Amino acid sequence: MPQEDKQYKCALPSLAAAALSFTQAREVTGEPGSPSATTTISGKQLPAPEPKFGGVIKQDALKSKPWWAPRIVPPKQAPNVLLIITDDAGFGVPSTFGGVIPTPTMDSIANEGLRYNRVFSTALCSPTRAALITGRNHHSAGFGVISEQSTGFPGYNSIIADDKATIGRILLDNGYSTAWFGKAHNTPAFAASQVGPFDQWPTGMGFEYFYGFVGGDANQWQPNLFRNTTQIYPFEGKPEWNLITGMADDAIDYITRIHQTDPGKPIFIKYAPGATHAPHHPTKKWVDKIHAMHLFDDGYNKLRERTFENQKKLGVIDRESNLTPWPDDVLKPWDQLSAEEQKLFIRQVEVFAAYAAYNDHEIGRVIQAFEDLGRLDNTLIIYINGDNGTSAEGGPLGTPNEVAFFNGVNEMPADVQMKWYDVWGTEETYIHMSAGWSWAFDTPFDWFKQNASRLGGINQNMVVSWPARIKDKGALRKQFIHVIDVVPTILEATGIPAPGEVDGIEQAPIEGTSFLYTFDAKNADVPSRHKTQYFEMMGQWALYDEGWLLSTKVNRAPWEAFGVANPDPLNNQVFQLYDLTTDFTQSNDIAAEHPDKVAELRKKFVREAEKYQIFPLDASVAARIVAPRPNITAAAPSSSTRTRWSACRKAIRRSCSTAPTPSPPTLPYRKVARRA
Numbered sequence: 001m002p003q004e005d006k007q008y009k010c011a012l013p014s015l016a017a018a019a020l021s022f023t024q025a026r027e028v029t030g031e032p033g034s035p036s037a038t039t040t041i042s043g044k045q046l047p048a049p050e051p052k053f054g055g056v057i058k059q060d061a062l063k064s065k066p067w068w069a070p071r072i073v074p075p076k077q078a079p080n081v082l083l084i085i086t087d088d089a090g091f092g093v094p095s096t097f098g099g100v101i102p103t104p105t106m107d108s109i110a111n112e113g114l115r116y117n118r119v120f121s122t123a124l125c126s127p128t129r130a131a132l133i134t135g136r137n138h139h140s141a142g143f144g145v146i147s148e149q150s151t152g153f154p155g156y157n158s159i160i161a162d163d164k165a166t167i168g169r170i171l172l173d174n175g176y177s178t179a180w181f182g183k184a185h186n187t188p189a190f191a192a193s194q195v196g197p198f199d200q201w202p203t204g205m206g207f208e209y210f211y212g213f214v215g216g217d218a219n220q221w222q223p224n225l226f227r228n229t230t231q232i233y234p235f236e237g238k239p240e241w242n243l244i245t246g247m248a249d250d251a252i253d254y255i256t257r258i259h260q261t262d263p264g265k266p267i268f269i270k271y272a273p274g275a276t277h278a279p280h281h282p283t284k285k286w287v288d289k290i291h292a293m294h295l296f297d298d299g300y301n302k303l304r305e306r307t308f309e310n311q312k313k314l315g316v317i318d319r320e321s322n323l324t325p326w327p328d329d330v331l332k333p334w335d336q337l338s339a340e341e342q343k344l345f346i347r348q349v350e351v352f353a354a355y356a357a358y359n360d361h362e363i364g365r366v367i368q369a370f371e372d373l374g375r376l377d378n379t380l381i382i383y384i385n386g387d388n389g390t391s392a393e394g395g396p397l398g399t400p401n402e403v404a405f406f407n408g409v410n411e412m413p414a415d416v417q418m419k420w421y422d423v424w425g426t427e428e429t430y431i432h433m434s435a436g437w438s439w440a441f442d443t444p445f446d447w448f449k450q451n452a453s454r455l456g457g458i459n460q461n462m463v464v465s466w467p468a469r470i471k472d473k474g475a476l477r478k479q480f481i482h483v484i485d486v487v488p489t490i491l492e493a494t495g496i497p498a499p500g501e502v503d504g505i506e507q508a509p510i511e512g513t514s515f516l517y518t519f520d521a522k523n524a525d526v527p528s529r530h531k532t533q534y535f536e537m538m539g540q541w542a543l544y545d546e547g548w549l550l551s552t553k554v555n556r557a558p559w560e561a562f563g564v565a566n567p568d569p570l571n572n573q574v575f576q577l578y579d580l581t582t583d584f585t586q587s588n589d590i591a592a593e594h595p596d597k598v599a600e601l602r603k604k605f606v607r608e609a610e611k612y613q614i615f616p617l618d619a620s621v622a623a624r625i626v627a628p629r630p631n632i633t634a635a636a637p638s639s640s641t642r643t644r645w646s647a648c649r650k651a652i653r654r655s656c657s658t659a660p661t662p663s664p665p666t667l668p669y670r671k672v673a674r675r676a
């Protein structure tokens with residue numbers, strides 16, 4: 001037990017001097033030993049060690065003196081923190097950054113605070129989210145890829161090790177209320193059932209309350225929904241029910257409940273809606289509203305040009321930027337599509353846009369709850385658009401059933417898809433849109449989700465507000481920021497240190513860099529403090545270093561997941577080099593002019609790879625989905641009384657990756673699930 005944590009309860013004179021310096025930093029209120037006393041903690045050791053009893057114990061209570069340990073509270077003025085991250089949305093989606101889809105909530109946060117145009121993800125869902133909650137790189141946190149592709153290496157096993165406690169745990173042990181709403185994609189697939197273990201469910205990672213789904217995506221009409229670790233079915237008998245609204249309602253309830261019980265207690269919420277990951281499931285009201293706006297009638301090439309012009313006008317990209325060219329060899333230009341394809345694709349994108357707009361609206365209701373309770377002024381809101389670029393996993397044609405992609409079916413012709421035209425977005429579909437739209441939603445960049453070497457896969461955007469602290473309202477920040485920087489920023493904002501030890505386990509260093517300095521107008525244009533960053537996803541990689549970006553050339557489209565993988569992803573690459581300080585859109589490859597820089601950055605990538613457990617590199621995609629991994633039933637004796645469905649129907653619903661694999665029953669799936 002470190003001495004610093006003993007001091008506030010220790011009466012021994014020999015320790016008094018040593019304790020003094022820490023006492024000064026600690027905020028204590030109330031009479032020590034009284035039931036109402038509070039204290040902050042040093043935070044170096046979590047949980048804070050039990051204080052020594054400071055009263056007097058005799059054989060008789062009348063002659064004894066009671067003593068209560070002080071309640072642990074965060075530093076005075078520590079803000080509420082609302083951390084919002086949406087799913088599968090590229091730079092050109094929100095209106096806040098020049099997109100055509102109305103996102104007034106994000107606009108208003110930008111106007112009340114700051115917008116950031118160089119915020120980077122890892123190119124994929126749970127890797128970004130592991131980095132976001134731990135402040136460590138995704139391979140460091142065991143999430144080189146999603147858990148559904150996990151392999152038995154420290155960088156890829158989808159296990160967040162005990163030496164990397166999450167921001168939820170740190171804030172909880174420092175006196176915050178902590179909650180997580182929406183997508184939980186950092187639970188290993190092999191722990192996502194009712195036998196657990198639950199240490200890597202949100203409630204096991206420092207979030208006192210969880211309301212959401214476990215896995216990569218969810219049917220928003222009938223989700224695999226949990227409250228803490230108990231599955232719930234609030235949608236039964238309510239055909240209008242939708243998770244986007246359901247989770248906003250539940251978050252508002254939660255905030256209100258905490259506030260009414262203890263108005264002084266700061267709240268930390270991770271808010272992670274399923275939108276806009278497939279399936280796109282907005283309400284009809286929002287589909288009708290977007291349809292009436294006719295935003296997409298002239299096709300995806302025009303959408304791209306219009307978005308680019310908006311971005312320049314708004315000043316959210318450099319005005320001298322070049323628009324990256326349309327990939328005619330990958331995606332058919334709009335005017336070469338058949339009339340039927342155009343009709344179908346417009347329907348696809350309107351439902352996607354409705355989903356994005358609906359989601360932003362519901363996020364606005366959660367923010368309003370802070371305002372209604374008078375708590376918005378001291379609330380730090382971090383709203384990140386997308387955990388990766390827009391998804392192209394629907395392939396060039398889109399699909400009425402995303403799961404078809406996971407099974408290698410990604411070319412369903414338009415005339416077949418038209419059978420779902422009228423029900424697109426309802427519970428009868430599990431949809432994805434044409435990749436042409438996805439490309440346009442990543443404007444001004446190219447490529448998509450999964451592409452870790454292209455800005456279309458990794459360059460997100462973000463807005464941040466904190467009325468009590470950020471005064472440079474409506475301004476833009478261009479510093480390089482990565483999702484690993486969010487944890488150290490929250491810690492600096494709250495005045496809480498990164499712990500050296502949690503549950504007796506020494507903690508690995510935080511790898512991100514706080515961007516709190518960018519909150520001040522005087523630092524608007526200072527160079528980024530985050531100097532170097534690697535990117536790696538399924539064998540495609542890049543290295544950012546003080547404005548330079550070394551990229552491996554894209555060698556497969558995201559929907560081509562079933563081919564032969566590159567056997568030597570470290571060396572068997574075409575290298576491209578960009579100067580992002582003058583080339584905002586990564587459109588001018590200068591590798592041929594700077595061979596020394598290319599060589600230097602390649603070496604640097606190897607050093608980063610060794611440091612952050614990126615090796616062994618693996619370029620396979622689908623092959624890893626079926627790789628052997630721990631299984632909740634692997635050690636169990638085979639039993640004729642258990643079927644695939646009885647093992648998973650309640651716990652997993654539509655994603656039964658952890659279940660044994662005998663033949664499924666002949667009953668239609670939904671009937672089996674409903675009957676259970």
Ligand SMILES: [Ca+2]
Nearest residue numbers: 087088125387
């Ligand atoms: Ca995602």
